[in-house]
Amino acid sequence: MLPQLSASNSKTKVKTRLIITDKITSAAIPSIPKPVLKVAQTELKNGIELSHQNNGSERFIFCSTDNFSKSSDKVESSRRLASKACRILNKYGVDSVLVSSLASDKNILVGFIEGLILSNYQFHRYKADKRKLNNSISKIFVEQKQLSNSDISKIKNLCAGVYLSRDVVNEPLSYLTAEQFSKEMVKAGKAAGFKTTVFKKNQIKKMKMGGLLSVNLGSEDPPTFNVMEWKPTKAKNKKPIVLVGKGVVYDTGGLSLKPTANSMDFMKSDMGGGAAVLGAMYAVAKNKLPIHVIGLIPATDNRPGKNAYVPGDVITISDNTTVEVLNTDAEGRLCLADALVYAKKYKPELVIDLATLTGAAARALGPNAIAGMRTCSDKQFSKLTEASFNVFERIVEFPLWEDYGEMLNSDIADVKNIGGKYAGAITAGKFLQRFTDYPWIHLDIAGSAFLHSENSYRGKGGTGVGTRLLFNFLDNY
Ligand code: BES
Ligand code: ZN
Ligand code: ZN
DSSP: OOOEEEEOOTTOOOSEEEEEESOGGGOOOTTSOHHHHHHHHHHHHTTOSEEEEEOSSOEEEEEEOGGGGGSSOHHHHHHHHHHHHHHHHHHTTOOEEEEEEOOSOHHHHHHHHHHHHHHTOOOOTTOTTHHHHSOOOOEEEEOTTTSOHHHHHHHHHHHHHHHHHHHHHHSOTTTOOHHHHHHHHHHHHHHHTOEEEEEOHHHHHHTTOHHHHHHHTTOSSOOEEEEEEEOOTTOSOSSOEEEEEOEEEEEOOTTSOOOTTTTGGGGGGGGHHHHHHHHHHHHHHHTTOSSOEEEEEEEEEEOOOTTOOOTTOEEEOTTSOEEEOSOTTOOHHHHHHHHHHHHGGGOOSEEEEEEOOOHHHHHHHGGGOEEEEEOSOHHHHHHHHHHHHHTTOOEEEOOOOHHHHHTTOOSSSSEESOOOSSOHHHHHHHHHHTTOOSOEEEEEOTTTSEEEEEEGGGEEEEOOTTHHHHHHHHHTO
């Protein structure tokens, strides 16, 4: 459950307090009983990270930042420490908590709150005994004056965006078809204030989006093409920033069928790029960022079926490029090609696409990083990389050298949809590049969109990766 987040005031009554502390000795913390403080001091001095006490009437957890110096990233350490604190709070059924910080760096507190909220995420929609399973934390108060109201709403709206993103990734195809995904976008748009336009199959046909339509051929469910727009009156940018997300709501591989075990089983997460774009649009609009942003999501499932596209088919993308399809499992790039072509009409300042595009990227980087490729300026890319380190969704650059593009030469069409045995993440990037004529960044999030084991505040299952990254980038734009 998404906890409520607010600043404390004189009327705030909570029985549980979290105190982030770097120098407990000098801490004159009013309202904390002396004996409690004394025990905490001793425990923290002995290297205990979380000093937990219950004096009968109140519960105190002192969270030590002592170990942060060992890590290169204090804010990330703070998020992870919060995750441990979150576990304790839920174990004891704590409902409301007051967080105070003695750390001088405000970002340590921001990271802590973020880590606490993100760690409290669960996906229990299909569980019968929700009440028993649900986390208990429902209200988080931050010590008055430690964060401004705008800091607080920023964290709140961003975390809500991440929750939204995780929810749609975790939803199986039995619920989240392309049409349902569109409904979620419309709903989020209404809640956050951005405009959503949903193009249906006949309109997609009129737009000649042969990539998206071909991938959809084997499906009983129609595709959708979704345009979300946040256009504030005082936008800083004249030309929009366009975010493109792969929205393959399920990827069986099509006729080039995937094996199920450890491969197809998790392919409900193949709209993770679209989920990131949706979550970011939500956070951007809710926080009323003064940036003109457009989100594009081509959505469909990819299935074998009576009329499914077959290996060997030649299909035509909306810019008339012909593609020889030699593997129906390389479907993401086909849908994205149509979306990247569509983005041209905005004459965008920058286009960023996010996609769970290749197993190759996942194998190269694991769940720890994002593969980035780009044609934009060094300045634009370094800004995004900076954001990626701020939020710890780290990007590492792969090259888009020309010779990689040659691996996509087709005998009978303009291009084929797969390269050779090697450099799969890069050949996928090279394929996409053909459909761009603007500054562009491609992010392959195949490794980090969905986790198979618990990982601190990122949890297990859909991570919402990309949401915080895009938001942080746009917030600092
Ligand atoms: N959705 C997959 C990529 C993927 C793999 C995402 C693992 C998340 C985890 C994509 O559509 C795909 O199947 N790619 C193929 C491309 C190949 C046929 C050129 C792949 O990576 O194997
Ligand atoms: Zn695929
Ligand atoms: Zn896919």
